[in-house]
Amino acid sequence: MNCVLPIFPVADCQDSVLYAAPVHEVSICTAIAKIAHQAAAGRPVERVRVDVGHLRQVVPDTLCHCWEMVVFNTPLDGVPLEVSEIPAVIECRQCGARTQLDEPIFRCGSCGSTETSVMSGNELYVTSLDITADASGP
Numbered sequence: 001m002n003c004v005l006p007i008f009p010v011a012d013c014q015d016s017v018l019y020a021a022p023v024h025e026v027s028i029c030t031a032i033a034k035i036a037h038q039a040a041a042g043r044p045v046e047r048v049r050v051d052v053g054h055l056r057q058v059v060p061d062t063l064c065h066c067w068e069m070v071v072f073n074t075p076l077d078g079v080p081l082e083v084s085e086i087p088a089v090i091e092c093r094q095c096g097a098r099t100q101l102d103e104p105i106f107r108c109g110s111c112g113s114t115e116t117s118v119m120s121g122n123e124l125y126v127t128s129l130d131i132t133a134d135a136s137g138p
């Protein structure tokens with residue numbers, strides 16, 4: 001089986017561990033780790049914050065669990081991932097009403113029209129990193 005973590009090859013990449021992880025979340029965490037690694041540019045990272053839209057169908061607990069596995073034995077090992085869920089909101093093109101979606105059913109909650117635009121819910125962003133200041137720097 002190929003290791004699915006091309007960015008940070010995990011030294012002790014156990015098949016049994018990877019089988020337990022949803023591939024979707026693993027690939028997201030791998031991308032987050034790549035972004036955090038590049039943004040930190042070698043400085044120690046204390047925390048990584050991400051916004052995840054509701055329409056991404058990502059479970060925050062699952063994402064954090066995958067994160068711990070993805071960053072295991074990398075410079076980001078032990079760095080907490082803080083997930084903010086962004087609600088899915090659509091705007092109706094008929095009446096202008098905004099509806100927050102619990103299910104991915106794109107129907108206006110006011111007039112029932114299906115002619116809607118997604119206002120939020122597709123987010124998948126690394127919003128910020130906490131990086132340890134280099135107190136001994138020049």
Ligand SMILES: [Zn+2]
Nearest residue numbers: 092095108111
């Ligand atoms: Zn409407």
